[in-house]
Amino acid sequence: EVLKAEMMKTLTSLVDDLNYNHNGLITWGANAGLPVVEERNKPVTEILPPANIRAIPQAVAGELELRYTLPSAKWVRITGLEYSEDDGKTWQNGSYSSKTVMKVKGLPSGKSVLIRLRAIGAGQRSSSWSNALKLFLI
Numbered sequence: 001e002v003l004k005a006e007m008m009k010t011l012t013s014l015v016d017d018l019n020y021n022h023n024g025l026i027t028w029g030a031n032a033g034l035p036v037v038e039e040r041n042k043p044v045t046e047i048l049p050p051a052n053i054r055a056i057p058q059a060v061a062g063e064l065e066l067r068y069t070l071p072s073a074k075w076v077r078i079t080g081l082e083y084s085e086d087d088g089k090t091w092q093n094g095s096y097s098s099k100t101v102m103k104v105k106g107l108p109s110g111k112s113v114l115i116r117l118r119a120i121g122a123g124q125r126s127s128s129w130s131n132a133l134k135l136f137l138i
Helices: 002-023
Strands: 051-057 064-069 076-084 092-097 101-104 111-121 133-137
Touching (some): 051 111, 051 133, 076 101, 092 101
Antiparallel strands (some): 051 064, 064 101, 076 111
């Protein structure tokens, strides 16, 4: 009986995870007649922005590697970067990554830039922007 309960708990968790990654809606698992744990059914209302951002300079001008954590990793598909050359008055689209490491190329070298990151999930959901990081690029 204990083994059966553990197996059902694992299957329920798997169905919830697959359902969210499939279409962002809690529908197909329940419609298939599979039991769903109530507290896991609540959709995430907020995806948190990337945190603990570290910029690692590279040997090539205008390139860097960003490492960061994703507090809402389960709900994030990709992370997007924007940069500003005018202290945040305007922002330009940068790189995207599906990992917690982002290789960034083509940034303006020899000047200070601001960078910020956003976590992007399913169904047009995304986090707010991270705090901007000011860097001087070689």
